[in-house]
Amino acid sequence: MLGSIDTSLVDWSRAQFALTAIYHWIFVPLTLGLALIMGVMETLYYRTGNEFWKRTARFWMKLFGINFAVGVATGLILEFEFGTNWSNYSWFVGDIFGAPLAIEGIVAFFMEATFIAVMFFGWGKVGKGFHLASTWLTGLGATISAWWILVANAWMQNPVGMAFNPDTARNEMVDFVAVATSPMAVNKFFHTVLSGWVLGAVFVVGVSCWYLLKRRDVKFALASAKVAAWVGLCAALLSAWTGDGSGYQVAQKQPMKLAAMEGYYKGQPGAGLVAFGILNPDKQQVGDEATDPFLMRIEIPKMLSLLAERDADAFVPGIEDILKGGYPLKDGTTALSAEEKMERGRKAISAFGDYRKAKAEGDSLGAQEAKRVLDENVAYFGYGYVDDAAQLVPNVPLTFYAFRVMVLLGGYFILFFIVVLYVLHRKDLSRMRWLQWVALWTIPLAYLASQAGWVVAECGRQPWAIQDMLPTWAAVSRLDTGSVQTTFFLFLVLFTVLLVAEVRIMLKAIKKGAEPGE
Secondary structure (H helix, E strand, C coil), rough: HHHHHHHHHHHHHHHHHHHHHHHHHHHHHHHHHHHHHHHHHHHHHHHCCCHHHHHHHHHHHHHHHHHHHHHHHHHHHHHHHHHCCHHHHHHHHHHHHHHHHHHHHHHHHHHHHHHHHHHHHCCCCHHHHHHHHHHHHHHHHHHHHHHHHHHHHHHHCCCCEEEECCCCEEEEEECCHHHHHCHHHHHHHHHHHHHHCCCCCCCCHHHHHHHHHHCCCCCHHHHHHHHHHHHHHHHHHHHHHHHHHHHHHHHCCCCCHHHHHHEEEECEEEECEEEEEEECCCCCCCCCCCCCEEEEEEEEHHHHHHHCCCCCCCEEEEEEHHHCCCCCCCCCEEECCCCHHHHHHHHHHHHHHHHHHHHHCCCHHHHHHHHHHHHHHHHHHHHHHCCCCHCCCHHHHHHHHHHHHHHHHHHHHEEEEEEHHHHHCCCHHHCCHHHHHHHHHHHHHHHHHHHHHHHHHHHCCCCCEECCCCHHHHHHCCCHHHHHHHHHHHHHHHHHHHHHHHHHHHHHHHHHHHCCCC
């Protein structure tokens, strides 16, 4: 139970993992975005034979390589932390969670390592077709890597294809296809990769506009901006579509996360979506029905019901409904209250202990009865570690505002790419300094939107390390809090040094520009 765990250990372990993930995600989306854009540029070189496109592709490859190298370093540390800081989690579900990570390491990483060498050092040494294939396969390897990591993450959000084995005290995979192709995983993959393409496109347009501000390499800058803007617009539009699919999956599998995203406490049919709102800081998250959760809001009528259930008049439960239960579910049953789930979770944990004891004593009948009780309640196993229903409510303000930052910036990027493409095709971007400055300052906004999306995904599912199965305080390693604090600050310094080094190297490469024979 929570009372037997040092809560500061849980907080510091979560902070260390969040720190690593945040830094890692600075590099990953740019890798995905640049991989596509440089592939398009080399394809133009292959089809036209124009050395200009070769020079252009090689310049963006250089920035890709700098970013890729630092991203690998942070990614390796992130995976090791599952074993060091979250050993209970790794033991409990390692048979499932470890499989996609192993595939990612064996297949995708080696694929990237093989073809990236040809991509960087094969110019003039291999045929144009083979080099082009190596460039695309490097990007494909990075995308496949993202697929398996996101499969693992989606499984934490919606655990499927597994069964609990009381003899080993582990969850074991029974359906690999269900794990690898769950709707949650498919939607998460496409939405995440498309967001990386958007960020990469914003980066290329922004850097290209820096050259225009400096009045140098104008042809190179305009051509790069045009390719990137088309990639960005297509990706941004598709990202909005996959975002709708992700919202539907969250509504079906993680209703508490959806309620937190909307600051939505009291369910109703035909629920509206908050387009803009300011939360009331005096609102207590549990048991405070009298206080309005918003100081002000602008709502789109019935849109939340349409998003969550594909029915404008459907009932969508709020935070209070999910805690109290009693509302009808799609399968014809009635939703259990948090207290009922917690009681059934305690029954599951108790039955598991009884089963282990009966097996040790050779009591087959006792083991059989305990197994029956365990099977009836195992779906609520994680609730047995919860002492207070209030622990089941995530940080509403953080989730609510992060979601709006992501959505509003997503809409801005669509408008941004439309304007850039209009100017490129109908006007003269090299003369519009105001738009050049807007493009340059849009780069940090792309990173902000990308990070906000992960805040929604991960903070919105709290307190669960694995949805409904394992809360964070039951998943953490039994470490000395001081050692976690020490490594947190060591990683903070290390990652900051790496980030500063990468930015300096990239700025130096950008200032140098694209040179023939580079």
